[in-house]
Amino acid sequence: MLRLEPRPEPSRAMQALTPLAAVLLTLLLGGLLFAALGKDPVAAMRVIFVDPLLDGYSRTELLVKGTPLVLIALGLSFGFRAGVWNIGAEGQFIMGALAAGAVALAFHDVPGLWLLPLMALAGILAGLGWALIPAILKTRFNASEILVSLMLVYVAEQFLIAMVSGPLRDPQGFNFPLSRNFHDSALLPLVLEGSRVHLGVPVTLIAVALAAFVSRRHLFGFRSRLLGEAPRAAAFAGVEAGRMTVICLALSGAAAGLAGMFEAAGPAGQLAPSLPVGYGFTAIIVAFLGRLDPLGILLAGAVMALTYVGGEQAQYVLGIPAAANETFRGMLLFALLAVNLLVHYRLRLVRRAR
Amino acid sequence: MDLAALDPLLLLASLLAAATPLIWAAMGELVVERSGVLNLGVEGMMIIGAIAGFAAAVATASPALGFLAAAAAGAALALLFGLLTQILLANQVATGLALTMFGLGLAALIGQPYSGIKPPPATRLAGQIDVMVPLGLALAGAVWWFLARSRPGLILRAVGENHDAAHALGYPVVAIRLAAIAFGGACAGLGGAHLSLVRVPQWTEGMTAGAGWIALAIVVFASWRPARVVLGAWLFGGVTILQLNLQALGLGIGSAWMSMAPYLMTILVLVLISAGRSRAALGAPACLGRVFDASG
Amino acid sequence: MNITRRTLMAGTAAALALGAARVRAQAKQKIKAAFMYVGPVGDFGWSYQHDQGRKAVEAALGERVETSYVESVPEGPDAERVLTQMARSGADLIFATSFGYMDQVIKVARQFPNVKFEHATGYKRAPNVSTYSARFYEGRHVIGLIAGHMTRTNTIGYIASFRIPEVVRGINAAFLAARSVNPKVQFKIVWVSTWFDPAKEADAANALIEQGCDVLMQHTDSPAAMTIAEEKGIYAFGQASDMREFGPNARLSSIIDNWNPYYIARAKAVLDGTWESTDTWGGIASGMTEIGGFSDRVPFEVRKQAMDAAIAIAAGRLHPFTGPIRKQDGSPWLAPGETADDATLLGMDFYVEGITDSLPR
Structure with missing residues (x-):
């Protein structure tokens, strides 16, 4: 019979090969799906996965769409490695966008280079503060951070609606629950002419490099891994679980809050109830697809962004319904999650002992 | 305008009806979490149940067969989650989220020919109350009895509390969890079908509109106790119903602030039950969300 | 137009x-x-x-x-x-x-x-x-007339989405028309804060029915309220699309975009x-606001009156907002014979006199 056996250490070959296997698996399953819908599967795959990479504008859009995913996933990855489960990044993202937006609206029509840094600070602090609630409830009262952070997503969503239908509503906006458009000095500068690639994109890339350094070379990276993999050994090594919980949640909250600020001051340019489109949740998947490794997350974020940008094109060019794209994205995620196993385990044919 | 115009019996009936999909989905998830597994894909399983139940009911002209199909579809989707998390040891949080995406997409895809079709009418016991309402309450009783009084229930809880010990005692941890996951999926599917066959009754894309997420909140609110799940479902369903009814009365309170209340209350409850006690005392399964690996 | x-x-x-x-x-x-x-x-x-x-x-x-x-x-x-x-x-x-x-x-x-x-x-x-x-409000006027005639309980339920001028305008237009044929008519308005949530819309419909409404109007997108009206044996109007298939008996008419x-x-x-x-x-003249066919349940005279109103609106002889109309607080808005200008309609953020509910904040 076939038996799973843990590998002594993660297989390098498998780390490289499994994503390819997953992609092949998805191409097969997705091909069947699209063929069942009467669409040319090869054309569908080309439009979703290849065309956006060959086209200049689409490439810049991949960066714009991928940035919040990667930034949030980076923040989450340290906590996930340490066994701290912040699944409320969506809420922290919303609070970050809201705080940054509130600052932008408070200083509407006030020019000044200080405004954007102030907004970024507000976004980071708001995200961090929102994440500290589950952190404190966890360390003080032992309340599960998974559940508290999840509950706080709904609270944040309702809070955003309350704010844009109330105090932050555009006074000239005919009562639509929308803020006014941010003033120019509250908008992130573009780094690529003729595109929507804003300052947040290079900042996120720097964050990837920084996170890669911290997770490989810095004590914090080591400690978070140790706490997740061997909590007892971590205690002996002087890692305080409570402190790590607070730090990990604060870090992920700050990253999500900053991502929220980037989204509000970048492509959105205003506050609206439709601002959160699930980046905080999708980033969790991105974090795992990237195996909690900064470079892996960068790659996973790119793949995820591709399914969005390419999926829209598949709708537009081939008439593939939005629902089929969502189903396909689900399949891709399943395949990627399924093959992860082979990195840490190997399949071995064994004879049953008699 | 005064509150006297609010017929308490009618209000109770709407509340019971509104809480029913939540009770079914949350009760299923409770059993799953008690076995130590966190499946965040409730929304996906509910909507698959909603469309599968609808399609089957339309095809067979029988709501009962519709519900049966909904349970089967929910369980099937749940077993996909089970395969990934229990056999292939994928992360539960990520897999659950992916399950929701997949379920929403697949349901919309399957549902395309079913927009604008009327399902066969489900039999009503009284007013808005159909047979799934009392069955939901019976389910709560049955789950309570199963977990608290029966031997298999004890084993299931043991698996959720300490899977290594349960494994050492010779219990098939993975098989038990797969069974729990399938049960949870079937319940979520039934909850979804209640929406599409009884409460609204029609099929529209995205019609669960977040009910699955509320069910997850209710399990926590209930601190993993069946009776409190019923209470939680009444509370969460009740806030919306009360809000709408008060508005219909002319007492205009419809606001985002009120919609926040149940979630804040859940956090409060969670803190209260968690504070100063060990996890075992409060009913949170100790192995919730942890990977079990017999080979390691 | x-x-x-x-x-x-x-x-x-x-x-x-x-x-x-x-x-x-x-x-x-x-x-x-x-x-x-x-x-x-x-x-x-x-x-x-x-x-x-x-x-x-x-x-x-x-x-x-x-x-x-x-x-x-x-x-x-x-x-x-x-x-x-x-x-x-x-x-x-x-x-x-x-x-x-x-x-x-x-x-x-x-x-x-x-x-x-x-x-x-x-x-x-x-x-x-x-x-x-x-100009959906032109259609609201026509179905408001029908609703005013058809209600037995003199209570009409209205499921509203967001407090934007378009929705407020629709409520006012329907209310004025219903009152014009039935001075005893009352509106009960429920704001659901969503354009699309079938379960919540169905719950809102049920809440309104329990409060004695026997005709429903909606400014949300799903056919849930129509389905509930059919089930409860009361009346409703199709919104955006005709919704005939969801309420063969309940549907009196519809406003079709x-x-x-x-x-x-x-x-x-x-x-x-x-x-x-x-x-x-x-509006109705250009066909952009279309009144769906009338149900057989609507008596002939009522149908004729509704039809005449639609024709008069299309011809420019009738404006749904023609004075005298006061605002809810009793302050005058339109003098006798005066019609509302488009700018006021586009920014409408007040109820007219007679509506007992207050606008949500």
Whole structure:
């Protein structure tokens, strides 16, 4: 019979090969799906996965769409490695966008280079503060951070609606629950002419490099891994679980809050109830697809962004319904999650002992 | 305008009806979490149940067969989650989220020919109350009895509390969890079908509109106790119903602030039950969300 | 019934509507028309009706047009990308069919001066951006008359979405019409704070029915309320689409958003090279607001009165907001015989006298 056996250490070959296997698996399953819908599967795959990479504008859009995913996933990855489960990044993202937006609206029509840094600070602090609630409830009262952070997503969503239908509503906006458009000095500068690639994109890339350094070379990276993999050994090594919980949640909250600020001051340019489109949740998947490794997350974020940008094109060019794209994205995620196993385990044919 | 115009019996009936999909989905998830597994894909399983139940009911002209199909579809989707998390040891949080995406997409895809079709009418016991309402309450009783009084229930809880010990005692941890996951999926599917066959009754894309997420909140609110799940479902369903009814009365309170209340209350409850006690005392399964690996 | 109301709007709107400058274009042999929807085409309400319009364009222009669409596009950054991709791919004419796409449309239109944009329900225009919306309140007047006659409990339920002028205007128009034929009529209004949530809409319908409403109106997108009305044996009106199949007995009539004639005309204008930036607020006369067939349950006299009202509105002989009308607080709004001007209607943020509920804050 076939038996799973843990590998002594993660297989390098498998780390490289499994994503390819997953992609092949998805191409097969997705091909069947699209063929069942009467669409040319090869054309569908080309439009979703290849065309956006060959086209200049689409490439810049991949960066714009991928940035919040990667930034949030980076923040989450340290906590996930340490066994701290912040699944409320969506809420922290919303609070970050809201705080940054509130600052932008408070200083509407006030020019000044200080405004954007102030907004970024507000976004980071708001995200961090929102994440500290589950952190404190966890360390003080032992309340599960998974559940508290999840509950706080709904609270944040309702809070955003309350704010844009109330105090932050555009006074000239005919009562639509929308803020006014941010003033120019509250908008992130573009780094690529003729595109929507804003300052947040290079900042996120720097964050990837920084996170890669911290997770490989810095004590914090080591400690978070140790706490997740061997909590007892971590205690002996002087890692305080409570402190790590607070730090990990604060870090992920700050990253999500900053991502929220980037989204509000970048492509959105205003506050609206439709601002959160699930980046905080999708980033969790991105974090795992990237195996909690900064470079892996960068790659996973790119793949995820591709399914969005390419999926829209598949709708537009081939008439593939939005629902089929969502189903396909689900399949891709399943395949990627399924093959992860082979990195840490190997399949071995064994004879049953008699 | 005064509150006297609010017929308490009618209000109770709407509340019971509104809480029913939540009770079914949350009760299923409770059993799953008690076995130590966190499946965040409730929304996906509910909507698959909603469309599968609808399609089957339309095809067979029988709501009962519709519900049966909904349970089967929910369980099937749940077993996909089970395969990934229990056999292939994928992360539960990520897999659950992916399950929701997949379920929403697949349901919309399957549902395309079913927009604008009327399902066969489900039999009503009284007013808005159909047979799934009392069955939901019976389910709560049955789950309570199963977990608290029966031997298999004890084993299931043991698996959720300490899977290594349960494994050492010779219990098939993975098989038990797969069974729990399938049960949870079937319940979520039934909850979804209640929406599409009884409460609204029609099929529209995205019609669960977040009910699955509320069910997850209710399990926590209930601190993993069946009776409190019923209470939680009444509370969460009740806030919306009360809000709408008060508005219909002319007492205009419809606001985002009120919609926040149940979630804040859940956090409060969670803190209260968690504070100063060990996890075992409060009913949170100790192995919730942890990977079990017999080979390691 | 096209009007250019760019002078009516104050502030930002007027500044952004850079005048209906004519952009000269050549007649074309064939055009590409792209449609962007906020919901799924299967919602049987708002997006569904716009997609019907797309199909009508295909049917009317045949070989000369190629259409495509992207559905479920969130209002915000994603919309901007979809619009840009459409414009880049060679679309000649783009319909953006939700209010929340407004700023994205203006922004993308600036980058693609040769592509024509049509934005539904917005108020910002540009030389290559037109706006269009329907005078749904004209339809509300007609169904308000029917509702006023048909209610036995004198209580009409209204499921409202968000407190924006369009929704408030609809409530007022329906209320005034219902009161005009039945002075005892009361409105009960429930705000559900969503355009689309079938379960919540169904719950709202049930709550209203329990409070004695026997006729329902809605300003939300799903046919849930119609389904509940059918089940409870009361009356309702189709909204956005006809919804006949959801309430064969309950449905008295419907207000249908019929975008077909407008979409066909705009596509033709691009083909002929005569397209120019306009602002259309079409009503019953233009067919954009369509009154669905009357149910047999509506007595003949009532049907005739409703029909006459629709004809009078279309002919410009009747305005649903004709004085004397007071605001809810009793302050005068319209003098006897005076009709409401479009600017007031477009910004309407008050109830008329007689409505007992208060606007949500």
